Amino acid sequence: MAFMETLLSLILLLSSALLLHSIVVHEGPKSITLSLIHPFSVHSPFYPGKNITDVEKINLLIQATESRMQHLFPTTTMRRQGSRNGSSKIDDIGTLVEFSGAYYLAKVGIGSFPPVPGPKWMSYLLIMDTGSHITWVQCEGCDPCLPLSQPNFPYRLSQSYRAIPCGHQDCPTTREDCFGSFCGFKIIYWDISGPSTKGTIVRETLTFLSDSSRGLTESYPNFFLGCGLQSHNHRFPPHNKAAGILGLGLGGHGTSPIWKQVDKKRFSYCLFISIQASSKLHIGEGARMVGPQVVSTPLMRGSNPSLYYVDLQDISIASFPLRLGRSLSGGCAIDTGAPITILVSNVYAHVRAFFVQYFAQFGIHPYGSGSRPGDVPYFDLCFPRPYGFNRFPTMTFHFRGANLVVQPNGVFAVGGNYICVALRSGATTMIGAFQQTNYRFSYDLELGDIGTLFFAPENCGASA
Structure with missing residues (x-):
């Protein structure tokens, strides 16, 4: 199906596997x-x-x-x-x-x-x-x-x-x-x-x-x-x-x-x-961005001085804010080299619980350790997929002054028999390439104290 083909295209891309062609x-x-x-x-x-x-x-x-x-x-x-x-x-x-x-x-x-x-x-x-x-x-x-x-x-x-x-x-x-x-x-x-x-x-x-x-x-x-x-x-x-x-x-x-x-x-x-x-x-x-849909958020310093960080203030799923507050202190890194987004463990726990609650309203409950089929990816949170189910929510990262709205094909890995939330729990919070698709990001390192991140939705692909 088209949804699966798009998802797999995203997944293949996000193995840090872009090729800059010599054209x-x-x-x-x-x-x-x-x-x-x-x-x-x-x-x-x-x-x-x-x-x-x-x-x-x-x-x-x-x-x-x-x-x-x-x-x-x-x-x-x-x-x-x-x-x-x-x-x-x-x-x-x-x-x-x-x-x-x-x-x-x-x-x-x-x-x-x-x-x-x-x-x-x-x-x-x-x-x-x-x-x-x-x-x-x-x-x-x-x-x-x-x-x-x-x-x-x-x-x-x-x-x-x-x-x-x-x-x-x-x-x-x-x-x-x-x-x-x-x-x-x-x-x-x-x-x-x-x-x-x-x-x-x-x-x-x-x-x-x-x-x-x-x-x-x-x-x-x-x-x-x-x-x-x-x-x-x-x-x-x-x-x-x-x-x-x-x-x-x-x-x-x-x-x-x-x-x-x-x-x-x-x-x-x-x-x-x-x-x-x-x-x-x-x-x-040539990297300068202008236009009515372009938003910006200041870059900030974080625990790794080489990484680009922004101030992540909250996360919403299906337009419902999780009100994470101080759980998000310390900044959020933006990295194209990490395929999958990482959320610090206590934030991941809140996000995980909301997804469990969201799918429960449709009678869909996560796989347990004993019920998980062998042909399901290694993500922590996966659900059995009912035939034809397509009620997938968006996920919004609320930065200081700007919102990154990730469409469902940037949040879930979906197969014929599974729905997996494409997130990982870790020691820090980092938005990976999977959640950055179909946006243009521009790093202006002259504006602001450290620099400014501009971004806007864009149909990135053209016929190869």
């Missing part, structure tokens, strides 16, 4: 826009075929969300810093991005290697992460290393490579983070036994490969780049393509996020629902 659309002078193609579309080089079941895809999303939470709330030893901004000659930039596992991979050029024929840089795929602020690539001489399907970055051969001595005024970290006699960084994800990477911080040239077929590029010299030399416990697959991290987060200890270093203070995205659709990612002036 560049010029919407005006000095503007670069990249097309987004769903990775499970037949037009995508990552089309996986039809062997995996719908429930297996949903369960992979749930596992990806749990891994994302472990990644975003680490113990980190990065130190606060001050960094120089890079210069900019155009208003908008973009990169070619593809999907690998549960990550967006952004293709960038690193270094300078003339007079080699062809590109004067080396191309690498970095995990595009709005929850991290430091950009690093695995470098030659690493031990131990991430598994990587291409050679590590040969920094010693790059003509634009500049080492920074430990304690030098240009070093954005303290002596405690030095790597030998050089300026260094050290990131520990999750806890002391979890994934970690450390190495040196160097000055290098970063090049955005916006459209390799047209030779359209933009380079930024003297970029603060992490050179990863020791990585432990990352558990990447043997033929891994990801060579490091492209940090698009708000900020934190260590180097400045990439948008600040290249002096681009605005970006926007619109997540679409159909595997036969495409959408756009804008970086720079």
Whole structure:
């Protein structure tokens, strides 16, 4: 049925699995826009075929969300810093991005290697992460290393490579983070036994490969780049393509996020629902939003300094406010890398109880531990679905000054025999990609104390 097809399209999208296709659309002078193609579309080089079941895809999303939470709330030893901004000659930039596992991979050029024929840089795929602020690539001489399907970055051969001595005024970290006699960084994800990477911080040239077929590029010299030399416990697959991290987060200890270093203070995205659709990612002036439906809410700081937070003041279901009050203190993160929305445990308990009450009026009661069929996703709250049932409520997130109204196909995972509430309980509150579809979000990092989040409903998809 159409509802199920739409739901599954959303679910496939929300495995952090968008693909930025290498078709560049010029919407005006000095503007670069990249097309987004769903990775499970037949037009995508990552089309996986039809062997995996719908429930297996949903369960992979749930596992990806749990891994994302472990990644975003680490113990980190990065130190606060001050960094120089890079210069900019155009208003908008973009990169070619593809999907690998549960990550967006952004293709960038690193270094300078003339007079080699062809590109004067080396191309690498970095995990595009709005929850991290430091950009690093695995470098030659690493031990131990991430598994990587291409050679590590040969920094010693790059003509634009500049080492920074430990304690030098240009070093954005303290002596405690030095790597030998050089300026260094050290990131520990999750806890002391979890994934970690450390190495040196160097000055290098970063090049955005916006459209390799047209030779359209933009380079930024003297970029603060992490050179990863020791990585432990990352558990990447043997033929891994990801060579490091492209940090698009708000900020934190260590180097400045990439948008600040290249002096681009605005970006926007619109997540679409159909595997036969495409959408756009804008970086720079093209991300500005205006119009009668556009609303805004101020960004705020939260427990993870790299994440974007807003003030979530209440939640409504089917237009009934839950009056959660102080249970929502501490802010709510907005993250495209988390497929599924997480609610802090006491808030989740209230939301769960309301959904149980809502479906009870139709004589529908949740599966118990003994009655749950094996072909139902691993969500905590699932119900048997009566034939033809379609009385699904909306869910509204009430931010300061703005409401995000999530339609039912962004709240529920629905199959022939089940209805699951697509939410998870956790240690923090974070709105994931599932609840962001068919809205355009724009992050303006110049307005307000920290920045302002603009959003409006939009039919994000166009025919691919």
